[in-house]
Amino acid sequence: MQDVLEAISDPTRRKILDLLKQGPKSAGELGEHFDISGPSMSHHLGKLKTANLVVTERRGQSIYYSINTSVFEDAAQFVIGFFQEKQGSKS
Amino acid sequence: MQDVLEAISDPTRRKILDLLKQGPKSAGELGEHFDISGPSMSHHLGKLKTANLVVTERRGQSIYYSINTSVFEDAAQFVIGFFQEKQGSKS
DNA sequence: TAGATATTTAGATAATTTTCTAAATATCTA
DNA sequence: TAGATATTTAGAAAATTATCTAAATATCTA
Numbered sequence: 001m002q003d004v005l006e007a008i009s010d011p012t013r014r015k016i017l018d019l020l021k022q023g024p025k026s027a028g029e030l031g032e033h034f035d036i037s038g039p040s041m042s043h044h045l046g047k048l049k050t051a052n053l054v055v056t057e058r059r060g061q062s063i064y065y066s067i068n069t070s071v072f073e074d075a076a077q078f079v080i081g082f083f084q085e086k087q088g089s090k091s
Numbered sequence: 092m093q094d095v096l097e098a099i100s101d102p103t104r105r106k107i108l109d110l111l112k113q114g115p116k117s118a119g120e121l122g123e124h125f126d127i128s129g130p131s132m133s134h135h136l137g138k139l140k141t142a143n144l145v146v147t148e149r150r151g152q153s154i155y156y157s158i159n160t161s162v163f164e165d166a167a168q169f170v171i172g173f174f175q176e177k178q179g180s181k182s
Numbered sequence: 183t184a185g186a187t188a189t190t191t192a193g194a195t196a197a198t199t200t201t202c203t204a205a206a207t208a209t210c211t212a
Numbered sequence: 213t214a215g216a217t218a219t220t221t222a223g224a225a226a227a228t229t230a231t232c233t234a235a236a237t238a239t240c241t242a
Contacts, residue, residue: 027218038220130189133189149239
């Protein structure tokens with residue numbers, strides 16, 4: 001869960017996730033929305049992938065990224081739980 | 092909200108929040124649970140305060156920290172919303 | 183008021199993260 | 213297969229964050 005919280009703490013990565021809500025996009029398509037180099041984009045995508053927040057699929061030369069819905073739900077649950085348990089914390 | 096996500100992305104700060112779930116604690120009492128200096132503790136508490144995740148109250152020489160419940164709820168709502176809106180994202 | 187205790191601020195160093203360019207890998211097409 | 217396109221990896225530089233010691237501020241008590 002550390003990976004997830006760290007991943008979503010970065011504004012660039014949240015914007016990437018936002019864009020992916022519209023549907024799968026390639027690394028290049030995502031990159032058009034940012035003023036950073038390809039390798040920097042790849043770095044952020046790597047962190048999202050490590051956190052399991054996105055999944056990838058190659059289609060020809062491009063690699064398409066999409067949101068991993070189930071993990072998003074797990075993450076939401078964690079955050080809710082983290083915030084709600086008031087006593088006997090186990091997080 | 093950036094401040095909140097950044098604040099909870101750090102393990103030390105999540106542990107602080109966890110300890111505070113049991114009730115208010117002074118900076119010194121919190122520090123006993125960590126192997127870091129007072130100023131480092133103060134730094135983390137400052138970040139939590141900037142994010143408005145904790146509130147403080149001076150009692151004599153000590154300053155007591157406690158969880159700011161309402162903001163925790165806002166934060167949970169944000170994360171849930173962030174994860175759930177699948178289209179037309181506005182976050 | 184002087185000394186003790188609690189916490190923060192200041193300023194520097196260490197560790198981590200982000201970013202870049204150059205090069206490597208993978209795929210497609212002529 | 214050679215060249216073009218898409219993405220990642222390698223390695224270094226820049227930016228940010230966490231940590232430390234020393235000093236400052238605030239409060240209490242004798």
